[in-house]
Amino acid sequence: MKTILWATLTANGNYAQSSPEHPPKKEALTDFETYAKAAGNFIVGRKTFEGFQASGGGTFTDIDIVVVSKSLKEIPGIKIAGSPQEALNYLQEKGHKTVLLSGGADLHNAFLEQDLVDEILFNIVPVLEGKGLSLLLDTVNYQYKDIQLLDFKSLGSGVVQLHYAVGK
Template identity: 70%
Template sequence: MKTILWATLTANGNYAQSSPDNPPKQEALDDFFAEAKAAGNFIVGRRTFEGMRGSGGPGPFADIDIVVVSNSAPEIPDVKVVRSPEEALIYLKEKGHQTALISGGADIHNSFLGQGLVDEVIFNVAPVLEGKGLNLLIDQENYRYQPVQLLDCRPLGSGIVQLRYAICFQQ
């Protein structure tokens, strides 16, 4: 199964934090909806999922398998709750998905990256500098480099540039 990590970064490389003062740009949201629809699923952390839920209705995700990775979330109607990245991927593979979209929460992103479970990354670089932010990490203990290969680079609008990379696995 191909795994794609989708994230928005600030222009200075932080993991972009949405807030009422810094809401996500519509172009990035539209791109996420298109990626989720193409994959037929997305994997998200509990806190990010709760933030996305809004009024609680399915919205644009009515026909999409949503997997929440959490050690503490109770059962959620119409959503699969799992305890680990591996369990999320097993579930989606058993449902017949060819691609898994990892979509939200720095902890979830870092967990998948740290375990070498990501094949591609999509970074939407937002036109903002952030003074304090979270980082995407592949290794929290050592200084390790992971080569990537640029697959695509394109503007989304509103100053957002999308970078798509394949992760080059080292032998």
């Protein structure tokens, strides 16, 4: 099973923080929906999922959504997993061949630390933020890691997507 980490970053390398005053770029959201529909699923962290719900969510019918959380107990129609591996096991049992990992720096870091990411899609938005979250490469597995550029493209409105393979 292939796991693709999907993230939106600012031009200065932070995770793009959205708010009502600074909503996510339409091009990045459209791209996410395209990948989620193609995979038939996505995994998200609790905080990102709560933000997703507060903003009205998306049109994700017939898509398996898994929220990784140790504190949530139940969300109708949504699978709650206590760990990255539990989330992957659930989606594999459902027959998925590709998994889209979509939200939260903490969740992304947990998957990377456990060497569970095969590809990365970074959507770079034309924004500079002075404060933000980032990928933390300070574990034994990820103090330094070569990755291979597979593709790059413009999504429009200054949003550029970089697609990388992560060697195991």
